[in-house]
Amino acid sequence: MLVIALAGAAALLALAAIAAISAGATAAPRIVYGTSLVIATVSLVEAATQLLGWAAPQTLTLPFGVPWLGAHFHLDALSAFFLVVVDLGAASTSLFALGYGRHEQAPQRVLPFYAAFLAGMTLVLLADDAFTFVLSWEFMSLTSWALVTAHHRVPENVRAGYVYLVMASFGTLALLLAFGVLAGPDGHYVFSQMRATHPAAALGALALVLALIGAGSKAGIVPLHAWLPLAHPAAPSQVSALMSGVMTKVAIYGFVRIVLDLAGAPAWWWSIPVLTLGGITAVLGVLYALMQHDLKRLLAYHTVENIGIIFIGLGLALAFKAYGMPAAAALALTAALLHVFNHSLFKSLLFFGTGAVLTATGERDMEHLGGLIRRMPQTAFVFLVGCAAISALPPLNGFVSEWLTFQAILLSPHLPSWGLKLLVPAVGALLALAAALAAACFVKAYGITFLGRPRTSAAAAAAETDGFSLAAMFLLAALCLIAGILPGLFIDALAPVSWVLIGARMPVQIGVPWLSIVPIAQSRSSYDGLLVFLFMIISGGLAASAIHRFASDRLRRAPAWDCGYSDASPATQYTAMSFAQPIRRVFGSFVFRARERGEMPPPGDMRAARLSVELHDPVWETLYAPLAAFVGFGAERLNRLQFLTIRQFLSLVFAALVALLLVLALWS
Amino acid sequence: MVLIRDLLIQGAQMFLVLLAAPLFTGFVRKVKARLLRRQGPPLIQPYLDLVRLTRKEVVLAESASWLFRVIPYLVFAATWIAASLVPTFRTGLLFSWSADLIAIIALLGSGRFFLALGGLDVGTSFGGIGSSREVMIASLAEPAMLMIVFTLALIAGSTQLSTVAQFMASPQVGLRASLALTFVGLVLVAIAESSRIPVDNPATHLELTMVHEAMVLEYSGRHLALIELSSALKLILYVSLLACLFAPWGIEAAGAAPPALAIGVATYIAKLAVGGFLLAVFETSIAKMRVFRVAEFLGVALMLGFLATLLRFVSESF
Numbered sequence: 001m002l003v004i005a006l007a008g009a010a011a012l013l014a015l016a017a018i019a020a021i022s023a024g025a026t027a028a029p030r031i032v033y034g035t036s037l038v039i040a041t042v043s044l045v046e047a048a049t050q051l052l053g054w055a056a057p058q059t060l061t062l063p064f065g066v067p068w069l070g071a072h073f074h075l076d077a078l079s080a081f082f083l084v085v086v087d088l089g090a091a092s093t094s095l096f097a098l099g100y101g102r103h104e105q106a107p108q109r110v111l112p113f114y115a116a117f118l119a120g121m122t123l124v125l126l127a128d129d130a131f132t133f134v135l136s137w138e139f140m141s142l143t144s145w146a147l148v149t150a151h152h153r154v155p156e157n158v159r160a161g162y163v164y165l166v167m168a169s170f171g172t173l174a175l176l177l178a179f180g181v182l183a184g185p186d187g188h189y190v191f192s193q194m195r196a197t198h199p200a201a202a203l204g205a206l207a208l209v210l211a212l213i214g215a216g217s218k219a220g221i222v223p224l225h226a227w228l229p230l231a232h233p234a235a236p237s238q239v240s241a242l243m244s245g246v247m248t249k250v251a252i253y254g255f256v257r258i259v260l261d262l263a264g265a266p267a268w269w270w271s272i273p274v275l276t277l278g279g280i281t282a283v284l285g286v287l288y289a290l291m292q293h294d295l296k297r298l299l300a301y302h303t304v305e306n307i308g309i310i311f312i313g314l315g316l317a318l319a320f321k322a323y324g325m326p327a328a329a330a331l332a333l334t335a336a337l338l339h340v341f342n343h344s345l346f347k348s349l350l351f352f353g354t355g356a357v358l359t360a361t362g363e364r365d366m367e368h369l370g371g372l373i374r375r376m377p378q379t380a381f382v383f384l385v386g387c388a389a390i391s392a393l394p395p396l397n398g399f400v401s402e403w404l405t406f407q408a409i410l411l412s413p414h415l416p417s418w419g420l421k422l423l424v425p426a427v428g429a430l431l432a433l434a435a436a437l438a439a440a441c442f443v444k445a446y447g448i449t450f451l452g453r454p455r456t457s458a459a460a461a462a463a464e465t466d467g468f469s470l471a472a473m474f475l476l477a478a479l480c481l482i483a484g485i486l487p488g489l490f491i492d493a494l495a496p497v498s499w500v501l502i503g504a505r506m507p508v509q510i511g512v513p514w515l516s517i518v519p520i521a522q523s524r525s526s527y528d529g530l531l532v533f534l535f536m537i538i539s540g541g542l543a544a545s546a547i548h549r550f551a552s553d554r555l556r557r558a559p560a561w562d563c564g565y566s567d568a569s570p571a572t573q574y575t576a577m578s579f580a581q582p583i584r585r586v587f588g589s590f591v592f593r594a595r596e597r598g599e600m601p602p603p604g605d606m607r608a609a610r611l612s613v614e615l616h617d618p619v620w621e622t623l624y625a626p627l628a629a630f631v632g633f634g635a636e637r638l639n640r641l642q643f644l645t646i647r648q649f650l651s652l653v654f655a656a657l658v659a660l661l662l663v664l665a666l667w668s
Numbered sequence: 669m670v671l672i673r674d675l676l677i678q679g680a681q682m683f684l685v686l687l688a689a690p691l692f693t694g695f696v697r698k699v700k701a702r703l704l705r706r707q708g709p710p711l712i713q714p715y716l717d718l719v720r721l722t723r724k725e726v727v728l729a730e731s732a733s734w735l736f737r738v739i740p741y742l743v744f745a746a747t748w749i750a751a752s753l754v755p756t757f758r759t760g761l762l763f764s765w766s767a768d769l770i771a772i773i774a775l776l777g778s779g780r781f782f783l784a785l786g787g788l789d790v791g792t793s794f795g796g797i798g799s800s801r802e803v804m805i806a807s808l809a810e811p812a813m814l815m816i817v818f819t820l821a822l823i824a825g826s827t828q829l830s831t832v833a834q835f836m837a838s839p840q841v842g843l844r845a846s847l848a849l850t851f852v853g854l855v856l857v858a859i860a861e862s863s864r865i866p867v868d869n870p871a872t873h874l875e876l877t878m879v880h881e882a883m884v885l886e887y888s889g890r891h892l893a894l895i896e897l898s899s900a901l902k903l904i905l906y907v908s909l910l911a912c913l914f915a916p917w918g919i920e921a922a923g924a925a926p927p928a929l930a931i932g933v934a935t936y937i938a939k940l941a942v943g944g945f946l947l948a949v950f951e952t953s954i955a956k957m958r959v960f961r962v963a964e965f966l967g968v969a970l971m972l973g974f975l976a977t978l979l980r981f982v983s984e985s986f
Binding site: 370371373374377380384388391392393394399403406407409410412413421422424425426428429432433435436437439440442443444446447448451452453514516522523524525526527528531532535536537539540541543544547551552554555556557558559560561562563566567570572573574578579580581582583585586 | 719722723724725726727728729730731732733734735741742744745746748749763765766767768770771774775777778780781784785787788789790791792793794795796797799800801803804806807808809810811814815818821822825826827828831885886888889890893894959960963970973974977978980981982984
């Protein structure tokens, strides 16, 4: 199975080469996306078989890469699970792109990198030595960077690409150092050797910090998220879906692989930075999202929130594992991984929907949309499913993983350390806040975009999207529902992963009566998505049929009532900015120093009154802007080195040589 | 036999809350009117209103979509399920394990999510103002409620409402600081969530501070009837929740003898009467708040819930 996954990656690379040569051909998009779809589906089936069958890990060494070392590959339960996530995302995205990709203006800038990007993500998951891992990681970063700057004539995209490139290189550097720390004194580069070395406590902690920076920056942990809301929206929509729904998960894989697998037994306080950053990321991510009116940017910020939720689960798993509570650790880890899976489903779905809206209207600014539910009924329906799922509403899948995370938090009073006793309730409160704000955010996203009346003529003239795109969206929406009403199946499927990492698993769910899920014990907590779903259908249907049968089913269309002040202009509707105004006043005045300025001309003056909102990005202004200023300042100073005379250059070289010799002499 | 009896009891519970909800709303209105020295509408007025509304035709705005017509049923279904999962006269009902307290909160969240979408669907400014304020209130009330759930779950060792209620009825609860904080917090959340004074005014939709009534302004006929019924259900849900958690006397444990059932029903009705009376007194004695004061009001609830959870994390004895 490892061989097939590797062959798939190789085929994708070959496909990228073919696409690079023949991207001008009209059939090229269909060939590239169609072939990617087939490869991803085959690989998906293989990975799922590996995971569900509890198959033994497989290893393979290929004779390339670093001489005398070779390239090592490995497929265990953890890799197989993430391979399922990547391949499912890749398959649905390719299906979507079969339709959506036809509208691409510059296919030669997208197609080769698309296939190469998929190959890069697969190779990261299969890599079994530091060199192959970092190489694939960097390959994944660079191909996605090329996709971000595909539409390079838009100045915003160029800036996004620049910020992304800087952050990605920085992250890879941190990962490189993390592997350097884990390699130990003998320089083991193969993962199995690293696992056997058991680094000292301080080195393990250093690896944790470096992994948090390296993988966390790719996943979008606050404050390393700055590139994400710029880069994800800049790419074509199918790539945005891949980057947000899938690539961030590969980053999570990197973190889990290093911290829970390679770095050895965790110390209890490792969980503190992970939990703190997770909680802050969840709340700040969703608050940022609420302030946006660009649909794609809103979704990108929302990815940041979900990454926070996943990191909360991982932090709890670390704490439980360190204190030898394997059952609780398995619960927390399963919650995090299930959220990884769920988020990849609904985030891809939502980005597809945005892509469909973008094709139909040419707009992704919500203030220019509205009323699309009448023009694009099917897209509107699946987008609604995605919104409900991401807002963690039962009976859909987002609720299940958040519910499991809450259950894991409720187990944490048994943790003996006082730091965690104080931290975990705070993280729980942040998670609860994030969950509630997410619902507000998606009421806004859906309500402003799809409901109401069209705000522009482009929105009024929108047409339903093509069949391939719809098929991909319906597929993901159906999976969201299935994972929501039969969560036991998915929890059981994750058992081999927690068995590998924790040495324990959650109780078997498949035999529980009525297909409900019971994380610890029936008397403690249980949830049955299937029954809730059936109850909702039955009681809603009962009410509808009873009322229609016995009372009235008459209906009359009339102008909107609006308390008698009905106004024909769609400009009187609530906009994205005005919808968020109450929340901006409650939270934004503190977090973003939000200020509203009303400008009311005096009587007799015919100018329009204006209301402007001023927001400050706390992370950018306190961290990135000073850093950029410092780098700029330093570069300015060092610039003088270019204009020295030859004598000065020579003396500089001499001084450097002496300094190095001195260091060498003092070192030994 | 046992299964059929359990099914019957579960069904009885579902229809009990459904039938009692309008009566409870009517009772609160009546007491409020009497406190204001008015005669007030008859107790059964809410039923008459519902019947009248269902018989009328629906006047649908021209810009309303299919979602607008589905939402009342969705909201009703979610609220009814949530309300029928809260123990009223009996714990350990047949389906009580299908959704725990967190899921009940999330079900109410589903109802609110769709109702807020309904407010935006027609594309009028009143619907928008209602929806945007509703989600602001929810964004504070829901975390507060979750913190309260955390505290209760940590005290009773379960998020299963049935188990929690049984634990609260047992003598091992005792007086706890965290419970006192939870109680106050839950009352604040209940007031906000069921759109009562001082957070929202259920009696009017013609003042600028309105929330819930503005959101449902475009609804009429049977759709409005379902939404009214849902808000009545939500109110009775929160009163039942407070009753089964903080006044668990008389509630019948699963498997008790039939006479206990009668006692359970009788005490439940008595609890509702007391709860309704207190609510009416509270509402008449306090003025409605400005809408941005609600954030402070619910911030208090959130802080209380958080403190209570923190206390439980620090020590089992609080």
